[in-house]
Amino acid sequence: MSDDVTGATGAARPEWPLYEVFVRGKRGLNHVHVGSLHAPDRTMALHNARNLYTRRNEGVSIWVVLAQDITASSPDEKDPFFAPSGDKVYRHPTFYPIPEDVPHI
Amino acid sequence: MSTVTAQETPPGADLEHQAEFDAKVAADQRIEPRDWMPEAYRRTLVRQVSQHAHSEIIGMQPEGDWIASAPSLRRKAILLAKVQDEAGHGLYLYAAAETLGVDRADLTERLIEGRQKYSSIFNYPSLTFADVGVIGWLVDGAAICNQVPLCRSSFGPYSRAMVRICKEESFHQRQGYELLMRMMEGTEGQRRMVQDAVDRWWWPSLMMFGPPDAESPNTRQSMAWRIKRDTNDDLRQKFVDMSVPQAEKLGVTLPDPELAWNGERGHYDFGEPDWVEFKQVVSGAGPKNAERVARRRAAHEKGAWVREAATAYARKHQSAEEATV
Ligand SMILES: [Fe+2]
Ligand SMILES: [Fe+2]
Numbered sequence: 305m306s307d308d309v310t311g312a313t314g315a316a317r318p319e320w321p322l323y324e325v326f327v328r329g330k331r332g333l334n335h336v337h338v339g340s341l342h343a344p345d346r347t348m349a350l351h352n353a354r355n356l357y358t359r360r361n362e363g364v365s366i367w368v369v370l371a372q373d374i375t376a377s378s379p380d381e382k383d384p385f386f387a388p389s390g391d392k393v394y395r396h397p398t399f400y401p402i403p404e405d406v407p408h409i
Numbered sequence: 410m411s412t413v414t415a416q417e418t419p420p421g422a423d424l425e426h427q428a429e430f431d432a433k434v435a436a437d438q439r440i441e442p443r444d445w446m447p448e449a450y451r452r453t454l455v456r457q458v459s460q461h462a463h464s465e466i467i468g469m470q471p472e473g474d475w476i477a478s479a480p481s482l483r484r485k486a487i488l489l490a491k492v493q494d495e496a497g498h499g500l501y502l503y504a505a506a507e508t509l510g511v512d513r514a515d516l517t518e519r520l521i522e523g524r525q526k527y528s529s530i531f532n533y534p535s536l537t538f539a540d541v542g543v544i545g546w547l548v549d550g551a552a553i554c555n556q557v558p559l560c561r562s563s564f565g566p567y568s569r570a571m572v573r574i575c576k577e578e579s580f581h582q583r584q585g586y587e588l589l590m591r592m593m594e595g596t597e598g599q600r601r602m603v604q605d606a607v608d609r610w611w612w613p614s615l616m617m618f619g620p621p622d623a624e625s626p627n628t629r630q631s632m633a634w635r636i637k638r639d640t641n642d643d644l645r646q647k648f649v650d651m652s653v654p655q656a657e658k659l660g661v662t663l664p665d666p667e668l669a670w671n672g673e674r675g676h677y678d679f680g681e682p683d684w685v686e687f688k689q690v691v692s693g694a695g696p697k698n699a700e701r702v703a704r705r706r707a708a709h710e711k712g713a714w715v716r717e718a719a720t721a722y723a724r725k726h727q728s729a730e731e732a733t734v
Contacts, residue, residue: 319514320720322507339570340504342513344716345723356497359490360577376443 322371323349325356327363335367343368423447434635439565442508450634453627454564455509456525457636462502463520464528467701469495471535472544480538487584488541494581498574505566521706529687530617532695539592539599539606545585547607547614547652553578554648555618558638567636586655593660600660607656608664615679616687618645624684649677 320342326335338357343349349368358366377385393399402409426445433440440446469492476492479485503513519525530548535541556578559571592599619625619641631637639647649668656663667680689695 320716338573339501339566340507341500344719345726348719348723356500359494359497378443 320344323353323368324371324374325349325353326367326369327353327357328365329362330364335365338362340371434563437561437563437635439568440563441565449630450636451509453631453634454567454636455506455511457631458502458506458509458564458567459511459516459519460526460528462499462506462516463525464531465495465499465502466520467527467531467705468548470701470704471531471533471697472541474535475538475541478538479541484541484588491545491581491584494577498577501570501573502567505564505570508566517709521702521709523693523702526691528617529690529695530613531701532690532697533609533613534697536609537602537606539589539602540610542585542588542592542603543606543610545581545583546589546655547585547610548617549578549581549585550652550655551614551617551648553582554644554651558644561635561638563635586659589659589661603659604661607661611664612682612686613690615645615648615682616684616690618642618648620684620687646676649679653677 322340322342323346324340325338327338328335341349341352341356343352346368350366353366353368357363389395423445427447430440430444430446430450433444440450472488472495473492476485476488479488503516506516507513516525520527530551535544553575556571556575560568560575562568562571589603592603622628622640622642625641628637628640632640653663653668665680667678669678671678690698693699
């Protein structure tokens with residue numbers, strides 16, 4: 305963990321790293337990204353996330369992740385990274401014509 | 410630079426990017442932090458989002474003044490929760506601003522050095538407890554008018570922050586209106602206090618929507634970028650139309666002799682706010698500008714030892730953890 309993650313000015317100012325916050329809204333749902341915050345360590349990040357993002361029962365579980373530890377695909381929506389899923393129409397149920405009178409399928 | 414915030418793009422050869430950006434905005438899609446965006450769009454957003462964040466943070470002060478003097482435990486708990494929400498709003502917005510590649514500590518620095526602005530409304534004093542009610546009703550009411558359309562703002566992190574904020578604002582407005590209803594049921598003196606607070610806050614609330622469209626040069630570009638979704642004057646009209654029946658129900662008079670229903674337009678006509686006063690307050694000469702900023706600076710400076718201690722504690726524990734691995 306380095307002190308200058310935010311690339312900030314002023315050495316006199318203690319810099320806290322950026323954490324991304326994920327909240328599980330209720331049991332049975334995935335954790336969803338809700339925002340970010342700065343904190344000196346993981347424990348404080350969790351506490352701050354609770355105070356900031358769940359003041360009204362918005363969650364039953366929180367994850368905090370150092371932003372610098374997240375590896376992301378490139379932002380472009382036409383990214384060739386996603387090409388493998390674009391041309392496989394046979395992965396979708398609509399690819400298969402079934403007569404109307406076949407029930408429950 | 411984190412992997413989830415904005416990236417620098419080399420200048421030039423941006424025509425294709427520009428076309429893609431325009432198409433996304435035109436199709437009402439959201440722009441995300443790592444998407445290419447015109448530099449002016451980024452700069453406009455940084456300015457708007459950080460001013461909005463500063464407004465939430467400074468906005469804690471007029472009501473914060475009344476926490477210790479709230480007339481009941483119930484009102485104190487409500488006011489604490491409301492002011493805490495405003496701190497939260499500021500933090501959601503600083504987080505959104507940071508996705509544009511700016512640094513939160515730097516924005517705070519700019520605020521306490523007076524290099525960045527915040528909403529002029531918070532430079533007025535809160536003189537009685539009725540002001541707490543009127544701020545909730547009118548100031549948060551105007552903020553709701555402003556913010557609901559921003560939930561569809563073209564920049565993803567900003568629009569998502571606005572969705573969270575709008576969910577919380579309705580409590581703010583309702584607690585204010587309910588407080589005023591109770592006071593209006595009270596003594597003659599209490600009713601006078603409410604009317605006095607309404608008289609003082611009505612015009613500054615109308616100014617919250619910014620200068621008239623004719624004098625708001627940035628509006629057109631911001632609307633083209635879909636950072637803004639409505640003009641200042643349209644939002645102001647909407648707010649007036651919403652507030653008049655609320656004032657009638659409450660039994661207070663809005664301090665505008667020109668206020669009258671216009672059946673032809675289907676809207677209320679209303680008088681012109683004092684734009685000279687508006688300009689003075691925005692440029693720093695309002696009744697409370699110096700005090701608000703000084704207080705924010707004092708809070709920041711007095712909190713320095715806490716931030717340093719937390720950093721030292723985190724370092725110590727990290728090296729202890731590394732030593733045991
Ligand atoms: Fe707010
Ligand atoms: Fe509010």
